[in-house]
């Protein structure tokens with residue numbers, strides 16, 4: 001067999017718009033946080049015919065490019081955060097982002113197809129993608145084949161244990177003001193809670209007292225928080241600096 005059979009050009013078919021402006025804080029798999037996003041078809045794929053019939057499916061597979069990590073290449077072994085960074089596993093035994101070809105795949109919920117100002121968009125939720133991630137392919141999720149009830153999840157058998165999230169009065173007032181100015185982003189408090197309940201800190205930080213003040217960027221806001229006694233405290237929400 002020639003090498004050519006194994007090398008091909010790949011062209012993005014869409015771009016995914018999400019509230020996640022930086023990698024830190026994004027859920028580590030799809031379906032963990034009920035965040036809304038949009039898949040915007042681009043170029044020759046921006047045509048209603050390419051998605052004709054897609055509404056009959058409740059969920060889709062998105063095949064995408066880990067574009068923010070491509071420059072760093074891939075690694076034979078990785079240290080999965082779930083194992084506290086202490087154990088090495090082969091890249092193909094994990095869902096790590098530093099992979100040959102830099103491809104990821106996620107199941108997301110499909111809400112509706114939108115056609116506006118000549119653009120075809122799929123409104124989705126539950127994605128684990130940073131804003132502006134290039135989408136390489138979109139396919140329907142087919143439960144009879146894709147859902148395997150007896151499957152073994154290895155080190156990732158169970159969803160992460162959630163932490164309680166508490167908001168200061170200042171943070172709640174800032175959220176309420178934000179939602180008033182951005183009615184299409186109602187549910188901002190639930191989004192923040194969903195993201196932070198996952199406790200995005202690296203595993204080694206979770207093992208002991210951690211006085212650090214953390215920040216995650218959602219939409220155009222920086223969310224400041226810290227952890228005390230295994231509870232996440234959201235202290236302030238300000239216009240973003242990233």
Ligand code: SAM
Nearest residue numbers: 023026027028066067068095104105129130133
């Ligand atoms: N569900 C996918 C999979 O299994 O292929 C992705 C899993 S990967 C562990 C999810 C993480 O990838 C997110 O928490 C975020 O930190 C990172 N990420 C998301 N979009 C990315 C992008 N476009 N480039 C690089 N990293 C990204």
